[in-house]
Amino acid sequence: MTGAATLLKDVFGFDAFRPGQEEIVSAVTAGENVLAIMPTGGGKSLCFQLPALMREGVTVVISPLIALMRDQVRALKAAGVEAGALTSGNTEDETNAVWQALDDGRLKLLYIAPERLAAGSALNMLRRIGVSLIAVDEAHCVSQWGHDFRPDYLRIGELRRALDVPLAAFTATADAETREEIVAKLFDGHAPQSFLHGFDRPNLHLAFAAKDSPRKQILSFAAARKGQSGIVYCGTRAKTETLAQALRETGHVAAAYHGGMLPEDRREVEARFNVEDGLIVVATVAFGMGVDKPDIRWVAHADLPKSIEAYYQEIGRAGRDGAPAETLTLFGADDIRLRRAQIDEGLAPPERRMADHARLNALLGLAEAHECRRAKLLQYFGEEADGCGNCDLCDTPPETFDGTEAVRKALSAILRTDEWFGAGHLIDILTGTLTDKIRARRHDELPTFGVGQDVSRHAWQGIFRQMMGHDLIRPDPERHGALRMTEAARPILRGEESIILRRDTLITKTRRAAPKA
Numbered sequence: 354m355t356g357a358a359t360l361l362k363d364v365f366g367f368d369a370f371r372p373g374q375e376e377i378v379s380a381v382t383a384g385e386n387v388l389a390i391m392p393t394g395g396g397k398s399l400c401f402q403l404p405a406l407m408r409e410g411v412t413v414v415i416s417p418l419i420a421l422m423r424d425q426v427r428a429l430k431a432a433g434v435e436a437g438a439l440t441s442g443n444t445e446d447e448t449n450a451v452w453q454a455l456d457d458g459r460l461k462l463l464y465i466a467p468e469r470l471a472a473g474s475a476l477n478m479l480r481r482i483g484v485s486l487i488a489v490d491e492a493h494c495v496s497q498w499g500h501d502f503r504p505d506y507l508r509i510g511e512l513r514r515a516l517d518v519p520l521a522a523f524t525a526t527a528d529a530e531t532r533e534e535i536v537a538k539l540f541d542g543h544a545p546q547s548f549l550h551g552f553d554r555p556n557l558h559l560a561f562a563a564k565d566s567p568r569k570q571i572l573s574f575a576a577a578r579k580g581q582s583g584i585v586y587c588g589t590r591a592k593t594e595t596l597a598q599a600l601r602e603t604g605h606v607a608a609a610y611h612g613g614m615l616p617e618d619r620r621e622v623e624a625r626f627n628v629e630d631g632l633i634v635v636a637t638v639a640f641g642m643g644v645d646k647p648d649i650r651w652v653a654h655a656d657l658p659k660s661i662e663a664y665y666q667e668i669g670r671a672g673r674d675g676a677p678a679e680t681l682t683l684f685g686a687d688d689i690r691l692r693r694a695q696i697d698e699g700l701a702p703p704e705r706r707m708a709d710h711a712r713l714n715a716l717l718g719l720a721e722a723h724e725c726r727r728a729k730l731l732q733y734f735g736e737e738a739d740g741c742g743n744c745d746l747c748d749t750p751p752e753t754f755d756g757t758e759a760v761r762k763a764l765s766a767i768l769r770t771d772e773w774f775g776a777g778h779l780i781d782i783l784t785g786t787l788t789d790k791i792r793a794r795r796h797d798e799l800p801t802f803g804v805g806q807d808v809s810r811h812a813w814q815g816i817f818r819q820m821m822g823h824d825l826i827r828p829d830p831e832r833h834g835a836l837r838m839t840e841a842a843r844p845i846l847r848g849e850e851s852i853i854l855r856r857d858t859l860i861t862k863t864r865r866a867a868p869k870a
């Protein structure tokens with residue numbers, strides 16, 4: 354799947370597959386007939402767009418919504434993919450351009466409205482252009498019992514027979530009757546490879562903790578699980594080495610793994626991990642693709658992952674055997690700063706950067722959640738869920754407080770110093786700490802000086818981190834990471850909105866280790 358992973362990053366700008374995507378992409382790419390049921394917003398389009406790029410020839414995409422087709426074509430073209438649509442909404446120029454690209458053999462994805470299939474000429478045209486895959490979006494439209502029945506969808510079966518190519522059907526509607534009807538009408542009753550797993554992995558215990566003393570936190574998490582196989586993900590190569598060493602010194606069997614190691618050394622760690630019991634691999638995200646071990650009992654993140662998708666993929670390596678497995682993700686203000694900087698300093702176009710910030714916000718929202726983490730995670734992937742009883746927040750609901758006043762004080766300190774300082778200095782101002790820098794800048798003369806004395810320094814750090822997590826403030830890379838207020842903070846500053854914050858637990862409680870399966 355390395356080719357797919359490269360395209361995922363280079364063309365679509367994503368660093369990890371969403372739940373279910375990887376399996377579907379590899380089945381579709383391999384030319385299987387596929388029926389995939391994914392919730393709305395789960396990321397279906399990638400599951401045919403990526404295989405379209407991996408396969409020779411043209412992928413025909415049939416979709417009922419013209420606006421949606423045009424959106425997808427626009428996005429694909431912006432990413433440098435040759436795509437076009439033949440719909441009634443086209444201008445003559447657009448249609449001619451599509452024909453030209455088809456004639457030149459350049460086109461990779463051809464979107465067609467289903468009513469086009471009614472014209473006999475369409476089939477001849479499609480025969481001529483070397484179609485290698487048919488993708489059907491909103492496949493439930495073939496069902497007469499559903500609410501979205503489209504008579505033209507019934508022609509898709511004919512098309513598949515005539516072209517004799519694989520077909521991949523996608524829908525968010527999963528009831529059994531509709532499924533049967535899709536199989537009957539689109540696949541002539543021959544069962545396709547079906548994907549309809551929910552995203553939930555109920556045996557994984559989910560937990561996040563604010564980074565306090567990360568090394569200690571990871572060591573104590575591992576100590577409670579001695580003898581079990583686990584993975585610690587780190588943000589840097591150097592950290593994998595030092596943390597592996599620290600684990601060995603405390604009596605664990607541990608190995609580092611990162612992209613800077615020799616291929617044969619990496620392969621050796623993978624091989625050992627697959628067969629040995631109780632090995633801990635301390636790794637960068639480079640570790641995982643080649644790992645196929647069902648009984649990984651825990652995954653810890655020493656640093657915040659890149660995105661909610663990466664988080665899900667990385668914790669998802671634990672507990673594949675279905676037995677209980679534990680996860681712990683550490684996060685701190687430095688992680689947020691680093692991730693924001695990576696996005697801002699990257700070469701991605703502005704829209705993609707905005708989307709990356711939004712995805713990071715989703716992960717931070719998960720980190721700073723007040724209620725069931727699993728419910729929040731599944732919601733992000735489009736699934737409904739209630740309190741799960743198997744996450745840190747269900748175990749121990751966090752103590753919260755009305756943080757509005759504190760946030761306003763912090764914002765005021767930021768604004769009165771013209772958004773030119775980082776959290777350390779701002780906390781000095783709030784707590785009334787007379788440092789040389791405070792004196793030199795005469796910040797002890799500000800009205801905000803000392804207004805936050807009632808709150809400890811440590812608590813202020815938690816408040817600043819949560820403000821970053823809620824995207825009320827962002828570090829500005831052009832000001833050496835100085836914190837600046839975002840638009841989202843304005844209603845709080847004006848007193849129009851209030852905000853509830855978590856009281857950080859200073860000592861990270863580690864859970865009892867899961868019993869050995």
Ligand code: ADP
Pocket residue numbers: 367368369370371374391392393394395396397398399662
């Ligand atoms: P639907 O399943 O409703 O058709 P889309 O294919 O439109 O969903 O995808 C929903 C959103 O998820 C889009 O904004 C898309 O960019 C995003 N998305 C899809 N796959 C990934 C991924 N692997 N990582 C991050 N975002 C993704």
Ligand code: ZN
Pocket residue numbers: 724725726727728740741742743744745746747
């Ligand atoms: Zn829960």
